Amino acid sequence: MKACLLAIGSEMLTPERIDTNSLFATGRLNEIGYDVRLKAVVGDDLDDLARAFSWALEWADLIVATGGLGPTSDDLTRDAVARVLQLPFDVDEGVLERIRQRFERRGRPMPANNRRQAMVPRGAALLDNPGGTAPGLWLRSGTRIIVLLPGPPREMRPMLDAVVRDRLAPDADGRLFRRVVRLTGLAESEVDGRAEPLFIRWASRPSPIRTTILAVKGQTELHLAVRTGDAASAHAALDAAVGELQAIFGASIFSTDDRNLETVVGALLRERGLTIAVAESCTGGLLASRLTDVPGSSAYVDRGVVCYSNAAKVDMLGVPSELIERHGAVSEPVAVAMATGIRSRARTSIGVGVTGIAGPGGGSAEKPVGTVCICAVIGTAERVRTFQFVGEREMVKVQASQAALNLVRLLVLGEDVHEWTERR
Amino acid sequence: MKACLLAIGSEMLTPERIDTNSLFATGRLNEIGYDVRLKAVVGDDLDDLARAFSWALEWADLIVATGGLGPTSDDLTRDAVARVLQLPFDVDEGVLERIRQRFERRGRPMPANNRRQAMVPRGAALLDNPGGTAPGLWLRSGTRIIVLLPGPPREMRPMLDAVVRDRLAPDADGRLFRRVVRLTGLAESEVDGRAEPLFIRWASRPSPIRTTILAVKGQTELHLAVRTGDAASAHAALDAAVGELQAIFGASIFSTDDRNLETVVGALLRERGLTIAVAESCTGGLLASRLTDVPGSSAYVDRGVVCYSNAAKVDMLGVPSELIERHGAVSEPVAVAMATGIRSRARTSIGVGVTGIAGPGGGSAEKPVGTVCICAVIGTAERVRTFQFVGEREMVKVQASQAALNLVRLLVLGEDVHEWTERR
Numbered sequence: 058m059k060a061c062l063l064a065i066g067s068e069m070l071t072p073e074r075i076d077t078n079s080l081f082a083t084g085r086l087n088e089i090g091y092d093v094r095l096k097a098v099v100g101d102d103l104d105d106l107a108r109a110f111s112w113a114l115e116w117a118d119l120i121v122a123t124g125g126l127g128p129t130s131d132d133l134t135r136d137a138v139a140r141v142l143q144l145p146f147d148v149d150e151g152v153l154e155r156i157r158q159r160f161e162r163r164g165r166p167m168p169a170n171n172r173r174q175a176m177v178p179r180g181a182a183l184l185d186n187p188g189g190t191a192p193g194l195w196l197r198s199g200t201r202i203i204v205l206l207p208g209p210p211r212e213m214r215p216m217l218d219a220v221v222r223d224r225l226a227p228d229a230d231g232r233l234f235r236r237v238v239r240l241t242g243l244a245e246s247e248v249d250g251r252a253e254p255l256f257i258r259w260a261s262r263p264s265p266i267r268t269t270i271l272a273v274k275g276q277t278e279l280h281l282a283v284r285t286g287d288a289a290s291a292h293a294a295l296d297a298a299v300g301e302l303q304a305i306f307g308a309s310i311f312s313t314d315d316r317n318l319e320t321v322v323g324a325l326l327r328e329r330g331l332t333i334a335v336a337e338s339c340t341g342g343l344l345a346s347r348l349t350d351v352p353g354s355s356a357y358v359d360r361g362v363v364c365y366s367n368a369a370k371v372d373m374l375g376v377p378s379e380l381i382e383r384h385g386a387v388s389e390p391v392a393v394a395m396a397t398g399i400r401s402r403a404r405t406s407i408g409v410g411v412t413g414i415a416g417p418g419g420g421s422a423e424k425p426v427g428t429v430c431i432c433a434v435i436g437t438a439e440r441v442r443t444f445q446f447v448g449e450r451e452m453v454k455v456q457a458s459q460a461a462l463n464l465v466r467l468l469v470l471g472e473d474v475h476e477w478t479e480r481r
Numbered sequence: 482m483k484a485c486l487l488a489i490g491s492e493m494l495t496p497e498r499i500d501t502n503s504l505f506a507t508g509r510l511n512e513i514g515y516d517v518r519l520k521a522v523v524g525d526d527l528d529d530l531a532r533a534f535s536w537a538l539e540w541a542d543l544i545v546a547t548g549g550l551g552p553t554s555d556d557l558t559r560d561a562v563a564r565v566l567q568l569p570f571d572v573d574e575g576v577l578e579r580i581r582q583r584f585e586r587r588g589r590p591m592p593a594n595n596r597r598q599a600m601v602p603r604g605a606a607l608l609d610n611p612g613g614t615a616p617g618l619w620l621r622s623g624t625r626i627i628v629l630l631p632g633p634p635r636e637m638r639p640m641l642d643a644v645v646r647d648r649l650a651p652d653a654d655g656r657l658f659r660r661v662v663r664l665t666g667l668a669e670s671e672v673d674g675r676a677e678p679l680f681i682r683w684a685s686r687p688s689p690i691r692t693t694i695l696a697v698k699g700q701t702e703l704h705l706a707v708r709t710g711d712a713a714s715a716h717a718a719l720d721a722a723v724g725e726l727q728a729i730f731g732a733s734i735f736s737t738d739d740r741n742l743e744t745v746v747g748a749l750l751r752e753r754g755l756t757i758a759v760a761e762s763c764t765g766g767l768l769a770s771r772l773t774d775v776p777g778s779s780a781y782v783d784r785g786v787v788c789y790s791n792a793a794k795v796d797m798l799g800v801p802s803e804l805i806e807r808h809g810a811v812s813e814p815v816a817v818a819m820a821t822g823i824r825s826r827a828r829t830s831i832g833v834g835v836t837g838i839a840g841p842g843g844g845s846a847e848k849p850v851g852t853v854c855i856c857a858v859i860g861t862a863e864r865v866r867t868f869q870f871v872g873e874r875e876m877v878k879v880q881a882s883q884a885a886l887n888l889v890r891l892l893v894l895g896e897d898v899h900e901w902t903e904r905r
Contacts, residue, residue, distance in 0.1 A: 067693040070519075070520065071511075072505070072511065073504070079499075080497070080499065084496030094523075094524060094529055096494065097519055099518075100518060100519075101693060102518070105519060112536050128670045130673070168670045168671060168674050170673060170674055171670055269497055341774070341785075342761075342773065343770040345769075346765050346766035346770050349765025349766065349787070350765070352842065352874055358787075359790045359793060360789060360790060361785075363766065363773070363782075363784055365779050365782045365784055366779075368783070369783060369784035372826065373784065373786070373826075402796065402797075450776055451774055
C-alpha cells in the first residue's frame, strides 16, 4: 500500500529548516507494511495545500499530513482538506472545552484564535492529543485514508503511534520488522567492512534481511529489516542476525533495542546500585545534561561541575594548579585529577573527568582542536584515554560526551577499551 | 515565480535519510526571486517519477531535480523527463568521450553502464559537471524550465550556482529578501493575536511582506519576506517592519538577525565585560551546555554546577539545608540561594540558579511536573520567577534553559520580566 507524507509549514520551505517528522512516520508506517512513495513539504498556502492533497488522493492509499493544525490564521490544513473533500465545518464543543480548560490550568483565558482548533470537517474522527491543544483528524475518502496530525514531534509521535496501533495496523497485510543495532567507538567504514559478508549472506536468503548503515553523532547504526506476515520467524531471523553482529563486534555494540547510550548507561548504574558525578570542561555540561535526560536519573546522578576556568578546576575539584602548569589543562593527568576530585567530593561510586579543546580557538600543533582527555574511575579501577575528534565545536562536544558515556559503560562492564579507533 | 524541488532517490524515503540538497537550492533560488512552493522526495521508480514531474509541470515555473542521473539501472530521472515531455534520446558523443577519458585518467576502462549518462533527451542543453561523470540537463517545456542535477552535494552545488548565474538570474524579476524575528516568553497564539493587524496591513501593500509564524522550543519566530527587484527598498521595508514589531513586543524580541538566544546572551556578556556561573538542578547541565555551545564562550563562562542531590546543593553552593527543609528544593528561596551561592564561589558578575521538576516523576498537587524556579543575580539586582512549563522531560529542560537565558538577558538589559506568561 502506498503512503504519501505531507509536512506542512512555510518555515520548512526556507533555506534553514527541514522536515524530520517524516523520518519517524516512515519508520512507523514501514513497520505495518506501508511503502512511503513520496514525501513533500508544502507551505501555509490554501491553494498549494489543496492542490497537494488532491494530487496525493489520486494515487496514495494513505496520506499522513503533519502541521498546520495550530490556532493561527496560517494554519490551513483543516481548510485545505475540507475544500478538497467538499466538507462543511462543525465546531466540536468537547474539543473547545478541553482547549479552554488547558488554558485555565495555566491561569489564562483561551485566546479567541484557539477556537479554530475545534473546527472539524464533517465526518472526521478526532484523534486525541494528550500533549497539546490541537486534536488530530482521521478522514476517509472512498478507499483513501487521510490522517492529520500536529507538527510538534512530541505531540505528533504518540498520536501517530496510537493511529497505527488502533486504526492502521489491524488492516495491514504483512509487516516490516526492524531492529537497530548501535555501536560506538568504531568508524563507520570499519563497521561496514567487517559486517559486509553478513549483509551479503542475509540479502540472498529466502526472506532477505535488508540492511542500512548510518553514522550519526559519535555512533554507527545498523538497521536490519525483514518483511513478512509471520512475526515469529521475523523475530527469530532478526535475533540470529543480531547475534552474528554481537559475535563480531562484542562490547562495541551498546544497544540492540532502540535505547540511546545515556539510557543504557543509566540502566546499568541503576541495576548495580552505582552513583555518578561528572566534571566537565570542554563538553560544558552536555555530559551531565545527557545523563539527566533519562527519566529517573536523579536516583544515580549526584552532581556535575562544569569547570571552564582553571580556577574552577582548582577550587571545585582540588586539581593541583602545578599539575595544570606542568601538563596543561588538556592532559590525561588533569582528567584523572578531575575524575577523582569530583568522586571524592560527591562521595559517589563513579567519577568522570573530561577536558579538551572544542574549538574553533585554543588548538595548537601538539594539541589540535578536537583533542579530548577523558577519565572514568570506579573503586580502584581507572580508565583514561586521549581522543582526537573531527568536526566543529558542537560535534566535538557530542563525540566527547559519547566517548565519556561509553568509557563509563565499559568500565562498569569490566571491558577493556581497546576497540577505540579515535585514540590518538 | 514558483519553483518545485524534487530530490530523487529511494534512500531518502527510508526512516534514516533526509534530503538536504533542497536547503542549498532554496537559498540560491530565493536570492533570484524564485519562491520554493513545494519540495518533494521521490523514489527510484519510473512511474512515481513521471507522475511527480507531470504534476509539477502543471503549476511550477521551474523544476529543479537532484539525483537519479547516475549510471545504474535505478537512475531514472532522464527517462522520466523524456517520457513526460515525449522526447526521444540521442547519445551525445562528446559526453561519452569525456566520461571515457575520465575513467582512462583513473586507469580504468569505462563500464558499459556509464553509457547511460551520455543519453540526452532531444533538445536538452548539457550542464557541465566539473566534479563528476554525469552532466546536468536543462530543458524547456513551453514557459516551464526543468533543471536536472546530480545528487552529490559537491557536484550539485557548483552546477546549480552556474545555472543560476548563467541561465536563471538574467531572466529573474526580483529577489526574495527575508528577516527572522525571534521572541521568547510569549505564547505563539498571543504573538499572533498582537501582530495580526500588522500582518494584514503588510500583506496589502504594493510590495507585500509575507509573514509566517512558528513556535519552536520555547521561542516564537516570525519570518518576514518581501519580493522586489530593489534591494534598498526591500531592506528599508523589512527594517521598518521589524521596528513595528519591536514597538509592540519590546524586549520579548531577542534576535532579528538569525542568532539564537545563547549567542545573543553571550554577545551581551562579552560586550559588557561580564562573567557568568550557573547552578542547575532540573536542567541538569543543559543551561551550561547551551552557554558553552557558543565559540569563544570560555571568555565569560567561568563554571557551572549540576546539583541533583540536596547534599550537592548544600556542599557546592552553601544552600542552607534548613532553607530546603522549610521551602522544598523547588522554591524561589532555594533558587536565590543557588544563584548567590554560585556567584560568590565563582566570583563572577552574574549567578544563575535553576531548580524544578522535569518529570515524569517528582510532581505533586502543589508543585506539578514542569514547575521551575529560576533566579539570576547581578550586582544588587536580582530576578526570581516561578514558571509552569508543559511537556515531557526534555521539553521542560529546554524551556527552562530558555527562560533562564532570557532572564539573564533581561536582567543585563535592565528590563523587567513582566512579559512572561508562563508564570504561575
